[in-house]
Structure formats: C-alpha cells, structure tokens
Amino acid sequence: MAENDPFPGEDNTGHIWDGNLRELRNPPPRWWMLGLWASILFVVGYGILYPFWPTADGYTKGLLGWTQIEEYRRGVAQVEAVRAPFEERIRGLTAADILADPELTQYTVASSKVLFGDNCSACHGSGGQGNPGYPILADDYWQYGGTPAKLVESIGQGRQGSMPAHGEILSATEIDRLARFVTELKSGEPGAEDGWSLYRAKGCVACHGQEGDGVVVRLPNGDVITVGAPSFRNGIWRFAPGGYESARYTITHGVNQPGRPGSREAVMPDFGASGRLGEQEVKKLAVYVHQLGGGL
Known part of the structure; x- marks a missing residue:
C-alpha cells in the first residue's frame, strides 16, 4: 500500500481513504506529552499519599492516614462546637421560653430544618404545606391547638382522632x-x-x-x-x-x-414516647412548626 502512496515524503501510515484521507504519524505536541506524564505522576503520588490501591484484604491506607469518614467527623465536631452554647441554653427552657427569645428562636428554626425534613415533611410537605390526607402546618388553623405546649404534646405523644x-x-x-x-x-x-x-x-x-x-x-x-x-x-x-x-x-x-x-x-405517630426523638428534639420541632404557621 505504501508504494502507491499519492503523498510521497509525507509521514503517513499508507492507509488512504477516498483519495486524500490518510492516517499520519505526527507526534503529539510537547505540552500534551508533558501533561500526560504529569498526570501519571500525580495519580501515582496521590495513590501513595491517600487511600487508593486495592489489596487482597482491603486497600492501601496512604501515608497521610486521611479518610473521608474522619473528615466528616471533624466537620460534625466543628458544627457541634458552634451549636453547643445554644443547645445548652435551650436545654432547660420550654418551647414558649425559646419563642420569647428572638436569638434562640432564630437558632432553633435554622437548626431544625433538617429535623423537620427527616421526620415531618413526608406527610406535611417540605414547607408545611400539607399533602393529601395530612394537615397543613403553614396556616393559622390548629386542630389540637397551636400553643407551644400543645405542639410539644402533639409531636411528643402523637394524635389519633x-x-x-x-x-x-x-x-x-x-x-x-x-x-x-x-x-x-x-x-x-x-x-x-x-x-x-x-x-x-x-x-x-x-x-x-x-x-x-x-x-x-x-x-x-x-x-x-x-x-x-x-x-x-x-x-x-x-x-x-x-x-x-x-x-x-x-x-x-x-x-x-x-x-x-x-x-x-388519621394517625400521627408519637415521636417522643416511642423514643424516636429526644425531649430536646421534640421541643425544637415544636418551635419550628409554631413559626411555620404563626402558632398561638
């Protein structure tokens, strides 16, 4: 095939299609080759420093000893350190006491969003807007009462009409x-x-x-x-x-x-009596729900 190459002197493989399409042997640019070797060295270095290479009974731990779970635990510890003073302040207070303090109310609402999402939103909606067959929490109508004490009672003990x-x-x-x-x-x-x-x-x-x-x-x-x-x-x-x-x-x-x-x-499970949530969490959820609907 090479002897019939219509492009003499060109460094191609001799594979010609449609008269002028051919495969060349041009080397890649130097910057590209440097990038290729640098990336290979980076992967090798990363594999030495961090958990990476599979072994017969697990994986290499890396020279730095870093793990994602430890990174997560450090992050949680940092968050808990910020929250600790507020959590300690509300520990001995009632839901009504918390609502009387704007700073504590703001903290409780902000820190209870995930708590509400994990335990309440499946039935009552992510914003308390309700779902078919489940009460709306974002209005000012309360079937069992909207005072802080009644909300704690409803969440903690459940309701079954x-x-x-x-x-x-x-x-x-x-x-x-x-x-x-x-x-x-x-x-x-x-x-x-x-x-x-x-x-x-x-x-x-x-x-x-x-x-x-x-x-x-x-x-x-x-x-x-x-x-x-x-x-x-x-x-x-x-x-x-x-x-x-x-x-x-x-x-x-x-x-x-x-x-x-x-x-x-029409049954609402008890989150406190069952042990699913602690007293502090029930109290915080009561504050959160109270603020959703402008409770009494």
Whole structure:
C-alpha cells in the first residue's frame, strides 16, 4: 500500500481513504506529552499519599492516614462546637421560653430544618404545606391547638382522632343533610336552621362544638378546650378533596374505626414516647412548626 502512496515524503501510515484521507504519524505536541506524564505522576503520588490501591484484604491506607469518614467527623465536631452554647441554653427552657427569645428562636428554626425534613415533611410537605390526607402546618388553623405546649404534646405523644361511622346510625337522608350542612358552613354560610337542628339532635356538638368551630368549652381566660374535631367554620378540609361527597363519606364511614372497611385513617405517630426523638428534639420541632404557621 505504501508504494502507491499519492503523498510521497509525507509521514503517513499508507492507509488512504477516498483519495486524500490518510492516517499520519505526527507526534503529539510537547505540552500534551508533558501533561500526560504529569498526570501519571500525580495519580501515582496521590495513590501513595491517600487511600487508593486495592489489596487482597482491603486497600492501601496512604501515608497521610486521611479518610473521608474522619473528615466528616471533624466537620460534625466543628458544627457541634458552634451549636453547643445554644443547645445548652435551650436545654432547660420550654418551647414558649425559646419563642420569647428572638436569638434562640432564630437558632432553633435554622437548626431544625433538617429535623423537620427527616421526620415531618413526608406527610406535611417540605414547607408545611400539607399533602393529601395530612394537615397543613403553614396556616393559622390548629386542630389540637397551636400553643407551644400543645405542639410539644402533639409531636411528643402523637394524635389519633376518632369519629364513629354513622352509616348504620343515621338514615341516608340525614347523612345527606348533615353533609350539605357541613359544606354550607365550610363555604362561609350561616347554615340552615334544619341543618343546625339535626346537627344538635344527633350529638355532633359533643365533639365539633355548639358553633361548629371545634371548640367544646371556652374558658373565662380565653383558652379553649377541644378534642381534636375539625372546625366547620373555615375552608380547610381535613380529607382531600373536600366538599359534599367527602363530607358524606366521612360521616358514613367514620375515622379510625377498627374493623370498619372504608374508614378514614388519621394517625400521627408519637415521636417522643416511642423514643424516636429526644425531649430536646421534640421541643425544637415544636418551635419550628409554631413559626411555620404563626402558632398561638
């Protein structure tokens, strides 16, 4: 092939395609070769200094003794050293005490973001916006109370609401009227008198309150007592998508009724009593959640 080379005097391999495409033997530039050898030397040097080369029972440890896990531990120690004074200050305080101190509140909210993400965001959303079937934490409505003490109680002890299934207690007409009545109140309407009469006659006031706002008792000091029953005086629906059909379904099948097919499930696990989180973490989460929704 070389004897038929149409490019005599050119240092090519003799492989010619389409009349003028050929493979040359030109050496690479000197800078490129220097870079190649430098990179080889760098890899060898790196392998000597740091963990690198595989062996029969593991890997070489490197002359510097550096490991990623040790680097991580040093980083954690640095962070904990910065946090330690704040953690010590809030250790003996209640959630309300922390909220009374702007500096501690700022620290607690900042240091609890990951805590919230690891334990709460799967159900309540990364910003407390809620998910289908789970309460919103970013509004100012609190089903069990939004005071710091109530939030600590909810997170630490968990919540499990209960509503009897009325499918076999009430007639279809009564269920229909109560569902429409709830929808009326949720829409901001005062509610028809026949709806109020049925609401009171069937004992709904025992949990949802005389005014349908979820308040069972109002104390002289302004505090209220609730049993966790939702209020009908706002546009927030506990179970998606809300509306008449959703209300009718809940009234018929109830909430957390063992052995009742179709019963709604509304359970929040206890993070403190179960030992999943410590007292300090529960307290910090209560502050974080309080600030999400402008708690009471």
